[in-house]
């Protein structure tokens with residue numbers, strides 16, 4: 001047996017307990033790294049019917065005492081949300097349902113001793129939920145217990161179908177309370193409220209900022225943090241999302257990263273709440289985007305032009321439909337398919353090596369300042385209240401087959417001395433994108449004058465009005481869409497870049513060339529639901545992993561979006577900044593360090 005397997009099956013704790021409410025039933029419990037094994041002893045032992053509660057379905061564990069002062073027993077309750085079959089009109093479906101198991105510790109003749117056993121079990125279970133390392137040769141003592149986390153929850157009452165507050169009261173607050181998470185909940189009152197709020201908060205008061213909304217509110221939070229004078233510290237604040245918007249792309253990516261099946265609506269929300277309770281934090285790339293007026297913003301999801309941004313913005317009027325608004329918007333736009341002329345330049349990445357991703361665990365840093373709450377409006381909080389409860393995918397190697405479309409030209413950037421012949425172009429013909437000469441010298445860096453200049457320098461980008469380095473590739477022609485995406489999902493059910501992960505340091509640049517039929521385009525989008533669109537080898541779809549790109553629209557009117565929000569139309573450029581932020585993912589592929 002491998003060390004890993006042995007560790008997973010090693011028994012950390014074992015004991016025999018009664019239950020609450022007491023029915024004369026007794027169980028033998030064994031706690032391992034992956035689950036709680038429950039076996040009935042009395043009235044009738046079940047040899048072959050062990051129940052296992054997986055740790056990944058648990059959110060918390062509390063110790064309890066009976067109201068009767070003469071009761072010498074102690075209790076511990078485990079809160080979990082396993083998948084269960086549920087009957088619906090057309091058969092059955094699987095959804096997460098709340099399951100609370102309460103065990104009675106009755107081994108000792110004094111309450112204090114029973115309480116100490118209950119506390120030991122609660123500590124071990126909480127450690128496992130939050131991925132705090134414990135082993136069978138360790139003494140489980142209360143000081144191992146992860147400290148209660150404090151989250152700033154920002155809720156957009158207008159996001160998606162407008163039911164975020166209801167979801168909050170029905171699902172979110174009850175579950176995070178079971179996970180011992182303290183919170184301040186703020187409802188945003190207008191656009192940019194969250195952006196302004198995070199500029200003024202005391203970072204030391206919080207272990208994370210979580211938006212209860214769609215992706216738009218998270219964009220505000222990231223940019224608000226970057227606008228602070230202490231942006232370098234501020235952007236390291238773990239950020240999270242509980243999906244209550246229309247698109248919910250980042251939540252889709254978090255759900256996928258955790259190995260859950262693709263989900264929508266309440267099911268996706270429940271998965272994300274569970275992951276938030278676990279609290280693992282991973283570094284996340286952010287992309288600096290500069291528009292024609294020189295405004296620079298930090299994006300976590302995508303830059304889109306053409307079909308995708310048109311659907312996103314034009315479907316705003318169907319907001320009441322929730323995510324179905326994109327299906328309706330897609331049909332409308334397919335019916336009157338447009339093409340846009342433009343010049344797309346990019347700095348490709350040639351090495352297909354996947355860097356090891358690092359995962360860290362969200363926990364207080366132990367040096368938190370005394371609570372001095374800032375004045376928050378429309379806030380509800382549980383703080384101050386005291387309760388006695390104690391795949392690796394193959395990277396696409398798409399090659400631009402320019403023979404398909406005479407209207408496209410591929411060439412090195414304007415100003416480059418050597419012009420590559422169009423029909424000879426493959427990624428291999430381009431020098432390694434990461435070579436130092438491609439980086440701008442500090443004096444050359446020209447973030448043009450813009451509203452704020454915080455953030456790392458865009459050392460791969462010259463100012464928008466200046467020529468690009470010779471190692472860049474330029475494609476000019478008619479596009480149906482251009483999309484730079486850095487998450488696996490473009491919507492909860494749009495598995496657009498299956499090979500992407502949070503800190504791969506890549507922008508996945510996709511474009512669809514003009515000439516594609518309506519049927520082929522619809523087929524592409526349908527396949528995207530399962531992420532099989534890339535395997536379709538559609539000659540009009542091109543995917544290139546890049547570090548930076550510049551898009552110059554040549555068609556006068558159009559829509560450009562950054563993270564689904566409309567930005568000014570005109571030339572736009574972007575560069576990825578690897579691991580600039582921290583995202584609460586609740587699970588990590590490789591766990592190397594924790595804080």
Ligand SMILES: Nc1ncnc2c1ncn2[C@@H]1O[C@H](COP(=O)(O)OP(=O)(O)OP(=O)(O)O)[C@@H](O)[C@H]1O
Nearest residue numbers: 159160188189190191213214215216245246247248
């Ligand atoms: N109280 C409010 N009233 C009106 N607009 C708001 C309010 N709070 C935030 N906003 C704005 O609403 C925009 C959209 O919000 P959000 O992203 O949460 O929902 P969505 O657009 O439905 O979801 P998604 O981005 O996943 O498609 C945000 O950009 C934000 O600026």
